[in-house]
Amino acid sequence: MIPYDLPRRAVAEALGTGLLVATVVGSGIMAETLTHDTALALLGNTLATGAMLVVLITILGPVSGAHFNPAVSLVFCLNRSLPPRDLPAYLVAQFAGGIAGTVAAHLMFALPVLEIATKLRTGPAQWFSEVVATFGLVAVILAGLRFERRAAPWLVGLFITAAYWFTASTSFANPAVAVARSLTDSFSGIRPADLPGFIVAELLGALIALALMGWLLRPETIERSEPLKAKP
Amino acid sequence: MIPYDLPRRAVAEALGTGLLVATVVGSGIMAETLTHDTALALLGNTLATGAMLVVLITILGPVSGAHFNPAVSLVFCLNRSLPPRDLPAYLVAQFAGGIAGTVAAHLMFALPVLEIATKLRTGPAQWFSEVVATFGLVAVILAGLRFERRAAPWLVGLFITAAYWFTASTSFANPAVAVARSLTDSFSGIRPADLPGFIVAELLGALIALALMGWLLRPETIERSEPLKAKP
Amino acid sequence: MIPYDLPRRAVAEALGTGLLVATVVGSGIMAETLTHDTALALLGNTLATGAMLVVLITILGPVSGAHFNPAVSLVFCLNRSLPPRDLPAYLVAQFAGGIAGTVAAHLMFALPVLEIATKLRTGPAQWFSEVVATFGLVAVILAGLRFERRAAPWLVGLFITAAYWFTASTSFANPAVAVARSLTDSFSGIRPADLPGFIVAELLGALIALALMGWLLRPETIERSEPLKAKP
Amino acid sequence: MIPYDLPRRAVAEALGTGLLVATVVGSGIMAETLTHDTALALLGNTLATGAMLVVLITILGPVSGAHFNPAVSLVFCLNRSLPPRDLPAYLVAQFAGGIAGTVAAHLMFALPVLEIATKLRTGPAQWFSEVVATFGLVAVILAGLRFERRAAPWLVGLFITAAYWFTASTSFANPAVAVARSLTDSFSGIRPADLPGFIVAELLGALIALALMGWLLRPETIERSEPLKAKP
Numbered sequence: 001m002i003p004y005d006l007p008r009r010a011v012a013e014a015l016g017t018g019l020l021v022a023t024v025v026g027s028g029i030m031a032e033t034l035t036h037d038t039a040l041a042l043l044g045n046t047l048a049t050g051a052m053l054v055v056l057i058t059i060l061g062p063v064s065g066a067h068f069n070p071a072v073s074l075v076f077c078l079n080r081s082l083p084p085r086d087l088p089a090y091l092v093a094q095f096a097g098g099i100a101g102t103v104a105a106h107l108m109f110a111l112p113v114l115e116i117a118t119k120l121r122t123g124p125a126q127w128f129s130e131v132v133a134t135f136g137l138v139a140v141i142l143a144g145l146r147f148e149r150r151a152a153p154w155l156v157g158l159f160i161t162a163a164y165w166f167t168a169s170t171s172f173a174n175p176a177v178a179v180a181r182s183l184t185d186s187f188s189g190i191r192p193a194d195l196p197g198f199i200v201a202e203l204l205g206a207l208i209a210l211a212l213m214g215w216l217l218r219p220e221t222i223e224r225s226e227p228l229k230a231k232p
Numbered sequence: 233m234i235p236y237d238l239p240r241r242a243v244a245e246a247l248g249t250g251l252l253v254a255t256v257v258g259s260g261i262m263a264e265t266l267t268h269d270t271a272l273a274l275l276g277n278t279l280a281t282g283a284m285l286v287v288l289i290t291i292l293g294p295v296s297g298a299h300f301n302p303a304v305s306l307v308f309c310l311n312r313s314l315p316p317r318d319l320p321a322y323l324v325a326q327f328a329g330g331i332a333g334t335v336a337a338h339l340m341f342a343l344p345v346l347e348i349a350t351k352l353r354t355g356p357a358q359w360f361s362e363v364v365a366t367f368g369l370v371a372v373i374l375a376g377l378r379f380e381r382r383a384a385p386w387l388v389g390l391f392i393t394a395a396y397w398f399t400a401s402t403s404f405a406n407p408a409v410a411v412a413r414s415l416t417d418s419f420s421g422i423r424p425a426d427l428p429g430f431i432v433a434e435l436l437g438a439l440i441a442l443a444l445m446g447w448l449l450r451p452e453t454i455e456r457s458e459p460l461k462a463k464p
Numbered sequence: 465m466i467p468y469d470l471p472r473r474a475v476a477e478a479l480g481t482g483l484l485v486a487t488v489v490g491s492g493i494m495a496e497t498l499t500h501d502t503a504l505a506l507l508g509n510t511l512a513t514g515a516m517l518v519v520l521i522t523i524l525g526p527v528s529g530a531h532f533n534p535a536v537s538l539v540f541c542l543n544r545s546l547p548p549r550d551l552p553a554y555l556v557a558q559f560a561g562g563i564a565g566t567v568a569a570h571l572m573f574a575l576p577v578l579e580i581a582t583k584l585r586t587g588p589a590q591w592f593s594e595v596v597a598t599f600g601l602v603a604v605i606l607a608g609l610r611f612e613r614r615a616a617p618w619l620v621g622l623f624i625t626a627a628y629w630f631t632a633s634t635s636f637a638n639p640a641v642a643v644a645r646s647l648t649d650s651f652s653g654i655r656p657a658d659l660p661g662f663i664v665a666e667l668l669g670a671l672i673a674l675a676l677m678g679w680l681l682r683p684e685t686i687e688r689s690e691p692l693k694a695k696p
Numbered sequence: 697m698i699p700y701d702l703p704r705r706a707v708a709e710a711l712g713t714g715l716l717v718a719t720v721v722g723s724g725i726m727a728e729t730l731t732h733d734t735a736l737a738l739l740g741n742t743l744a745t746g747a748m749l750v751v752l753i754t755i756l757g758p759v760s761g762a763h764f765n766p767a768v769s770l771v772f773c774l775n776r777s778l779p780p781r782d783l784p785a786y787l788v789a790q791f792a793g794g795i796a797g798t799v800a801a802h803l804m805f806a807l808p809v810l811e812i813a814t815k816l817r818t819g820p821a822q823w824f825s826e827v828v829a830t831f832g833l834v835a836v837i838l839a840g841l842r843f844e845r846r847a848a849p850w851l852v853g854l855f856i857t858a859a860y861w862f863t864a865s866t867s868f869a870n871p872a873v874a875v876a877r878s879l880t881d882s883f884s885g886i887r888p889a890d891l892p893g894f895i896v897a898e899l900l901g902a903l904i905a906l907a908l909m910g911w912l913l914r915p916e917t918i919e920r921s922e923p924l925k926a927k928p
Contacts, residue, residue: 003915008911024862026863034738035735039266039273039276040267040735040739042262045861047739051746055851107824108862110820110821110864132336144290144291147290150844161280162283165262166254166255166259167258168340218240271501274494278511282515355574357573380523387518391519394511396512397509398490398572399490401572451468503730503740588806592804604755608755612754615754623747630744630801630804632726680711
């Protein structure tokens with residue numbers, strides 16, 4: 001069931017979250033350096049992030065489950081896929097790995113090790129965007145694991161590809177990535193003051209998905225079999 | 233055969249159509265906000281829509297069949313894949329879910345809840361485009377389910393990716409999505425007055441595909457075996 | 465082995481070549497209408513063509529083999545995958561289907577039914593590009609069918625996606641598509657006078673691929689087993 | 697285990713590296729010819745390279761392992777996947793094939809057969825980028841072969857797609873490709889004087905990946921079984 005020990009799983013979570021954040025932040029810096037067209041910059045940012053998600057979830061999923069996201073780890077705790085005693089190690093690995101990812105991106109582009117983001121991202125429309133984005137992400141993960149486990153990395157990568165464009169917030173959908181992105185003053189940054197609104201919205205979206213998919217994915221046949229048992 | 237009850241299937245159709253429309257409308261608003269180049273806007277719109285279709289059909293297909301489209305539900309009724317008594321629930325879910333998707337996109341981008349589209353889309357070239365687009369979509373679905381059921385979500389996503397570019401109408405190919413898009417005055421909108429032409433063309437394309445693929449996909453061996461049965 | 469009769473296979477070849485050409489020509493018209501940036505136009509053209517190839521080869525491959533290309537049908541004749549008596553029907557279907565595809569694209573964009581292309585594509589660099597493009601295409605098909613039959617549609621779609629960009633000719637690699645593209649005076653056109661150079665180069669590239677891959681894909685073990693047979 | 701003889705494997709390595717370099721260099725030339733927007737040029741370059749990697753690794757992997765990269769061949773020597781006596785043939789094939797790829801790209805675009813690149817790529821940020829890029833590439837290959845062998849071509853193509861954007865060096869990650877790119881004075885070139893820094897960084901990244909993944913991918917169960925063996 002869980003063939004890898006906690007240190008290895010925690011390293012996998014840190015490595016995965018780190019490479020994910022390095023991709024998000026690094027491709028944002030590359031894109032805004034190369035063009036003045038913001039749609040084109042978002043396209044480069046999207047392509048890199050979506051591709052990297054497929055890769056990281058495929059290669060690290062068998063080790064740690066490839067959450068890379070405190071909202072996802074929380075959901076897996078609640079539906080008993082992750083033992084609660086492992087949750088602190090996962091969360092520490094995700095937040096620390098995410099910040100290391102920002103550092104790596106900054107070093108690759110010869111920027112200061114860490115910065116304070118000044119990009120304003122707040123207000124009800126942004127928060128609602130994050131609810132929708134994280135709802136969708138968690139719904140995709142829960143249904144994907146149920147019906148097409150091996151396609152799950154693709155589903156997550158494709159969902160985020162779409163969500164970068166159809167949500168007004170470009171879909172952070174991840175508290176650890178949001179914190180890491182508050183430490184870069186570039187294309188993908190977010191003001192530290194705007195973090196609480198984003199994180200609350202993300203957790204809310206995750207919980208709604210857990211509740212709705214819990215009902216939706218329970219097949220009729222289970223319900224029908226209950227009266228059968230009561231027959232004799 | 234149909235393990236999920238009708239309420240769950242209807243919710244799946246509404247959720248899927250809603251997220252699809254939110255993606256089409258939302259990514260269109262995002263794109264036209266970020267760039268003045270219409271090709272680039274269409275590229276962002278295409279990428280998001282194609283990616284989301286793969287995701288939604290994969291995760292909701294096992295629940296409801298993932299039609300998200302009255303033309304597809306009609307075809308599945310005609311070829312006996314969907315019981316006619318379920319059709320009304322599917323259609324209501326698709327139209328209602330689609331409109332909810334426009335509302336969600338507008339709320340995410342801080343626009344009025346609903347608008348009346350002013351974008352003109354009419355004339356024989358547009359109608360012929362919709363015939364071709366829906367013909368292709370239904371042909372892809374019927375042949376995909378026949379030969380590569382598990383690849384069907386990818387085939388639909390890739391077909392629509394191509395059809396956004398090779399048809400003059402950018403391939404609506406879906407009456408419920410068309411109605412939902414008449415309620416946004418943005419990149420992906422369509423004047424309500426232009427809906428009837430689009431919907432008639434879409435149904436026509438779907439029926440042509442049903443007829444042609446019904447003949448094309450019937451293998452020679454079946455025909456040859458008929459005289460054999462008549463032999464003695 | 466060949467469960468579908470020749471009429472169905474010919475219709476599949478015509479339908480597939482037609483939709484492929486409609487995609488190439490239509491997306492080219494759409495792209496040059498929407499932007500003045502030629503790289504962006506080529507990007508839209510590439511995305512649509514690559515996506516459509518994956519779809520068409522997946523859904524029509526089980527019927528006709530999904531050649532859609534006289535150079536490919538010729539190679540399959542030479543390596544005994546296609547009975548020579550079926551070749552004329554395949555070629556007629558491909559050339560007729562291709563021209564119908566140009567007509568369909570023109571009708572969708574309200575252009576004259578057929579035009580004479582004026583786009584100049586000639587000279588040794590263009591011809592060498594077509595040799596490389598068709599060599600690559602046929603090599604990919606032969607090795608793909610050998611090692612990963614079910615991935616073959618993806619391999620062809622991805623190879624053409626790359627070849628649109630890395631060859632100076634944007635990789636026609638298909639005599640039937642080349643003829644159909646000589647009848648549109650738009651982004652993807654080619655002067656009729658330039659067709660012979662392209663077609664000769666394409667057939668040459670296909671034959672080189674057949675020869676090289678015939679040697680390369682024959683494993684060592686087969687050669688080693690020959691002396692064994694000669695032992696006693 | 698190794699059904700193909702060394703000549704065939706060497707030809708596969710040369711052919712693959714050649715087509716890869718022709719794609720990288722050729723699509724770079726095409727892109728900078730068509731647009732003045734560097735982000736758009738990188739997008740065309742990325743799309744072609746990522747797509748071609750998936751194709752080449754799928755079709756040549758069963759013949760030679762599809763390294764196309766001296767750093768990868770070295771890693772496979774160190775972890776005993778490639779017999780050391782085969783290494784020289786692999787390296788010669790990769791460097792020679794790579795240079796032939798530059799020649800092919802130049803001939804397709806009517807440029808001089810070979811040029812000396814003048815594009816400056818040096819400094820700690822560039823070198824660190826190459827360490828990260830090659831670390832990631834080798835980690836993806838090792839974990840991909842371990843968990844999802846058939847998806848490995850996709851993982852490599854997607855990783856490089858992301859790495860073109862998230863590293864400041866656009867991710868060469870390959871000494872043979874780097875040398876071949878020093879012979880073109882176009883979009884993808886690199887000054888010969890900058891090669892040593894890149895190659896040292898690439899080998900360093902590859903060795904770090906070999907060490908880290910060697911630890912990370914060893915499951916806990918193996919360690920637990922060791923005391924069991926020592927029991928009696």
